[in-house]
Amino acid sequence: MNIREKILIVEDEKNIAQFIAAVLDGQGYETIQARTGAEGLSMISSHCPDLIILDLGLPDMDGLEILRQLRSWSSLPVVVVSARSHERDKVTALDQGADDYLTKPFHLAELNARIKCIIRRKQQDGEMHINLANIIVYPDRHAVYINEEELVLNRKEFDLLYYFVTNPDRLISKGALAESIWGDYIDQADSFDFIYSQVKNLRKKLKSAGATAEIKAVYGFGYKMVNEE
Numbered sequence: 001m002n003i004r005e006k007i008l009i010v011e012d013e014k015n016i017a018q019f020i021a022a023v024l025d026g027q028g029y030e031t032i033q034a035r036t037g038a039e040g041l042s043m044i045s046s047h048c049p050d051l052i053i054l055d056l057g058l059p060d061m062d063g064l065e066i067l068r069q070l071r072s073w074s075s076l077p078v079v080v081v082s083a084r085s086h087e088r089d090k091v092t093a094l095d096q097g098a099d100d101y102l103t104k105p106f107h108l109a110e111l112n113a114r115i116k117c118i119i120r121r122k123q124q125d126g127e128m129h130i131n132l133a134n135i136i137v138y139p140d141r142h143a144v145y146i147n148e149e150e151l152v153l154n155r156k157e158f159d160l161l162y163y164f165v166t167n168p169d170r171l172i173s174k175g176a177l178a179e180s181i182w183g184d185y186i187d188q189a190d191s192f193d194f195i196y197s198q199v200k201n202l203r204k205k206l207k208s209a210g211a212t213a214e215i216k217a218v219y220g221f222g223y224k225m226v227n228e229e
């Protein structure tokens, strides 16, 4: 499945914005436009763009302020385009987290090349995941793969596995597990029984899926996840 990358163009000059949009649409991107900084910020939240082309000279606020606000919560790629050609402005924008900077007037071919490069880099970085032996865990979507096959786990089994793969080769007490998975508001004796049965199920599932890391029981204490590769 190939989802089109969505690009938000924050630019008050309508002609420039529409020209950029036409070229990017022609390249297969989906484009949306904002004419003011406030509109741009609200569209970032409501439309989840993959990349932003940001003009610095906007009627209601400085583009650098938008960048500063955005960077407090997101690493979304931003290409700054500006008529300001001072080296200082460029350095400030890059310092504040812009991924690239183009001075107006620029060639659209150049903008297009920069965008392609940023998107490729983003795709290569890929989704956040954790790897232990042949187990890959994707925390954002609660998915686990073993030898490229998805392993179906219930929520508690997933939480347990996540705790184990982020603490490999460490002796983990049942108390620590109970606290991290259930919090400390559950009766300890009850939660130990839960842990025992959930870990047992998880071990069985990992084993039958061919996992090369194993959760070993440490008698009287707890567990340890060991990479057997």
Ligand code: CA
Pocket (backbone or CB within 6 Å): 011, 012, 013, 055, 056, 057, 058
């Ligand atoms: Ca402008």
